[in-house]
Amino acid sequence: MPAAVESPSATPLARKVKHRFFSPARVWALATNTLTELVRLKVFYFLLIFALLQIGSSLLFVRFTFQGQFQMLKDTSLGAMSIFTSMLAILATANLLPKDVEDRTLYTILAKPVPRFEYLTGKLLGVFLLLLISILVMGAMFAVVLWWRVHVVAGEILSGGEPPDAVNQNLSELYASAYDPALWAGGLIIYTKAALLASLTLFVSTFATSSIFTISVSVAGVFIGQLLGTARDYWQTTGTLAPNSLLDVAFFKPVVLIFPDLQAFNLVEEIIAGAHVAPWLVAKTIGLGVTYVLVYLFAGYFMFAKREI
Amino acid sequence: MTTPAIAIRNLTKVFPIPFKRERLVAVRDLSLEVAPGQVYGLLGPNGSGKSTTMKIVLGLVPPTAGSTEIFGRDSQEVDSHEEVGFLPENPYFYKYLTGAETLRFYGKLCGLSGSTLRDKTDELLKLVGLEHARDRRLGGYSKGMLQRIGLAQALVQEPRLLVLDEPTAGVDPQGSAEIRDLIVSFKERGMTVLLCSHLLGQVQEICDRIGILAHGVLVREGRLEDLISIEDQTEIIFRDASPELLAEIQALVARSYPKTSLVETRKPRTTLERYFLDVTSGSASRD
Numbered sequence: 001m002p003a004a005v006e007s008p009s010a011t012p013l014a015r016k017v018k019h020r021f022f023s024p025a026r027v028w029a030l031a032t033n034t035l036t037e038l039v040r041l042k043v044f045y046f047l048l049i050f051a052l053l054q055i056g057s058s059l060l061f062v063r064f065t066f067q068g069q070f071q072m073l074k075d076t077s078l079g080a081m082s083i084f085t086s087m088l089a090i091l092a093t094a095n096l097l098p099k100d101v102e103d104r105t106l107y108t109i110l111a112k113p114v115p116r117f118e119y120l121t122g123k124l125l126g127v128f129l130l131l132l133i134s135i136l137v138m139g140a141m142f143a144v145v146l147w148w149r150v151h152v153v154a155g156e157i158l159s160g161g162e163p164p165d166a167v168n169q170n171l172s173e174l175y176a177s178a179y180d181p182a183l184w185a186g187g188l189i190i191y192t193k194a195a196l197l198a199s200l201t202l203f204v205s206t207f208a209t210s211s212i213f214t215i216s217v218s219v220a221g222v223f224i225g226q227l228l229g230t231a232r233d234y235w236q237t238t239g240t241l242a243p244n245s246l247l248d249v250a251f252f253k254p255v256v257l258i259f260p261d262l263q264a265f266n267l268v269e270e271i272i273a274g275a276h277v278a279p280w281l282v283a284k285t286i287g288l289g290v291t292y293v294l295v296y297l298f299a300g301y302f303m304f305a306k307r308e309i
Numbered sequence: 310m311t312t313p314a315i316a317i318r319n320l321t322k323v324f325p326i327p328f329k330r331e332r333l334v335a336v337r338d339l340s341l342e343v344a345p346g347q348v349y350g351l352l353g354p355n356g357s358g359k360s361t362t363m364k365i366v367l368g369l370v371p372p373t374a375g376s377t378e379i380f381g382r383d384s385q386e387v388d389s390h391e392e393v394g395f396l397p398e399n400p401y402f403y404k405y406l407t408g409a410e411t412l413r414f415y416g417k418l419c420g421l422s423g424s425t426l427r428d429k430t431d432e433l434l435k436l437v438g439l440e441h442a443r444d445r446r447l448g449g450y451s452k453g454m455l456q457r458i459g460l461a462q463a464l465v466q467e468p469r470l471l472v473l474d475e476p477t478a479g480v481d482p483q484g485s486a487e488i489r490d491l492i493v494s495f496k497e498r499g500m501t502v503l504l505c506s507h508l509l510g511q512v513q514e515i516c517d518r519i520g521i522l523a524h525g526v527l528v529r530e531g532r533l534e535d536l537i538s539i540e541d542q543t544e545i546i547f548r549d550a551s552p553e554l555l556a557e558i559q560a561l562v563a564r565s566y567p568k569t570s571l572v573e574t575r576k577p578r579t580t581l582e583r584y585f586l587d588v589t590s591g592s593a594s595r596d
Contacts, residue, residue, distance in 0.1 A: 029418055033406075108400060110390075111367045112418045308371070
């Protein structure tokens with residue numbers, strides 16, 4: 001402890017820095033802090049599992065035709081990307097708010113000139129950054145493994161002793177089946193879905209009393225979201241769900257209002273299968289995800305603004 | 310007239326009890342003011358409403374009725390927080406951050422950046438004696454170090470008001486004395502301090518004014534000296550007084566002042582805290 005205490009500044013900093021109703025700098029400070037917290041909690045370890053899965057699947061299907069190999073690799077990789085990012089979105093978000101409340105860190109943050117909306121936005125943005133890094137790293141791993149398999153198969157074609165025309169034909173087919181630009185759109189949809197689940201989880205945590213409750217409700221949201229479209233189609237086909245019927249008004253509409261229709265994000269499966277997906281459909285799906293994110297963020301703020309901490 | 314640092318007017322806070330029709334009145338019609346530059350002790354047993362009052366003053370909890378102001382601004386408004394630094398009881402900051410990173414984080418929340426933020430971080434680490442631990446993660450800090458980094462984050466935007474909830478809870482006597490000295494230095498710098506503590510000896514040493522809450526009601530309030538002095542008694546302390554002199558004084562009082570009685574003659578004592586610090590100051594090595 002120093003012996004002497006320095007004299008106060010002539011003009012206190014609090015009055016030098018003008019408070020603003022919404023400050024992107026404050027939100028960014030909260031976001032980067034959240035990202036640092038999650039990174040230092042070693043959440044990226046799951047990427048090792050993804051890497052092992054990639055290498056394993058690429059070796060497992062080596063006896064297939066190259067079209068079969070690449071299809072299985074895309075199925076496995078994008079499927080794993082979807083599952084991992086969704087799990088990460090829920091698990092990483094669920095404990096952020098409860099932990100800050102439990103540790104009283106939230107008091108020290110909200111006792112500073114930080115509006116609650118900025119706090120929530122910063123936390124969510126931090127998780128978005130984490131998901132972005134995760135999906136970019138997984139995408140890069142996938143690209144490396146894909147490139148490696150293409151390289152191996154191309155070598156086999158070139159050394160196969162076939163006539164030049166057949167070699168060129170085979171190489172063209174090889175590159176066409178391996179590199180599909182639409183996979184980028186698939187990655188974007190996976191990211192949007194994970195962002196949606198993170199915002200749903202943050203919303204639930206604004207009124208939940210424990211992390212277990214938050215995780216349970218969010219996982220239930222995933223299942224309900226996946227089943228919504230199927231249930232609607234079934235009920236409408238069988239005539240059970242007539243518009244404005246009791247089932248529609250008392251059950252279906254409230255559920256649709258609360259839980260996202262995640263079937264829209266199954267578009268990624270068509271992209272993996274190589275089907276042509278119109279760009280407007282991709283944009284519509286991403287738009288749907290962004291809308292849900294905003295709705296959950298504002299709903300979360302509405303709950304959090306009234307919460308007595 | 311000077312604007313009070315804290316003005317609490319007719320404050321009432323009622324908490325509904327979930328699944329019951331009952332309600333808990335945590336604070337009832339509380340009014341008090343804290344003048345700028347004062348160290349004010351808010352005292353009371355557990356459950357007396359101290360923490361609720363503190364949270365309302367900090368804008369963390371809305372009042373059921375009444376109002377609270379910080380330097381004339383409604384404390385429920387976020388911009389009033391520019392003037393306040395807060396250290397909660399037993400704080401756990403982000404333990405994955407280092408001391409310097411913690412201060413930079415809180416500084417950014419207050420709108421500081423660049424060289425201003427760097428200089429402020431260095432200055433505060435020096436002030437609270439944590440320069441040597443600036444790059445150590447808070448997970449490796451002792452309780453006393455955590456309290457000191459907590460004080461530093463509370464000071465990052467140079468607030469005019471400090472709200473401290475049990476700032477020395479769980480800290481060893483030496484760390485506790487250091488924190489007390491810091492609070493005294495804040496007072497010398499003209500800062501206002503609202504202090505909640507169960508360590509009444511420490512409160513007595515540093516507070517100008519106190520308020521005592523019981524069951525959500527302010528039962529006593531005023532200048533510390535006025536509240537605790539015994540009006541009909543006088544204390545005189547001599548150095549090197551011989552037994553003969555003391556006997557003579559006693560005889561004089563008995564002989565000449567029949568209405569005056571000698572209540573007690575004893576040697577003044579130091580406090581156990583001072584004795585402990587004197588004994589350990591040579592051997593203790595801090596954190």
